Amino acid sequence: MIIELIFCFLATVSFAVIFSVPRNSLLLGGFIGVLAFVIFRTLPEYGVTAIFATSMASITAATLSHFFARKFRIPATAFTIPGIIPLVPGSKAYFTMLAFVEGDYIGGLELGIETMLQAGAIAAGIVFALAVFSFGKGIGHRYEANR
Numbered sequence: 001m002i003i004e005l006i007f008c009f010l011a012t013v014s015f016a017v018i019f020s021v022p023r024n025s026l027l028l029g030g031f032i033g034v035l036a037f038v039i040f041r042t043l044p045e046y047g048v049t050a051i052f053a054t055s056m057a058s059i060t061a062a063t064l065s066h067f068f069a070r071k072f073r074i075p076a077t078a079f080t081i082p083g084i085i086p087l088v089p090g091s092k093a094y095f096t097m098l099a100f101v102e103g104d105y106i107g108g109l110e111l112g113i114e115t116m117l118q119a120g121a122i123a124a125g126i127v128f129a130l131a132v133f134s135f136g137k138g139i140g141h142r143y144e145a146n147r
Helices: 002-018 023-046 050-072 077-087 090-101 105-133 137-146
Strands: none
Touching (some): 002 023, 050 077, 077 105, 090 105
C-alpha cells in the first residue's frame, strides 16, 4: 500500500505539472490526490460501492481544494485537478472499449455504465463542493449593488 501511495503522489504531482499548476501548490495537490485515493480504496473494504467511494473521495478532494484555495489565494482548480486524477476511471474506459472490440457487448455495457457512473460521481463531488463554498456568496453583493 505504501508503494501505491508513493506512486499516486508522484502521478498526481506529475499531472499537476502537466496542467501548469503553480509550484507552491504542487505538494498540497499531491497530498489531496493521495488522500482521495486512500478514501477511494478504503471505503469498498467496508462494503461501500465503488461509485459511492468515488463520490466521497471526490467531495473530499474538492472541499480541501476550495479550503486551500481560499487559504493560499490560488484558484481552486490548481488543487482540484491534481486531486481528482487518481479517481479517474481510465482503465475501466479502456476495458470497456476492449470488450466492445472483442464482441463482448454485455460486458462492455456493464463496464461502460460503471465507468460513466464513476465519472458522474467525480463531477457531482466537484459540483457539490463548489455549491457549498459558493453558498450565499452572491446574496450580499446583490443587496449592496441595489442600494
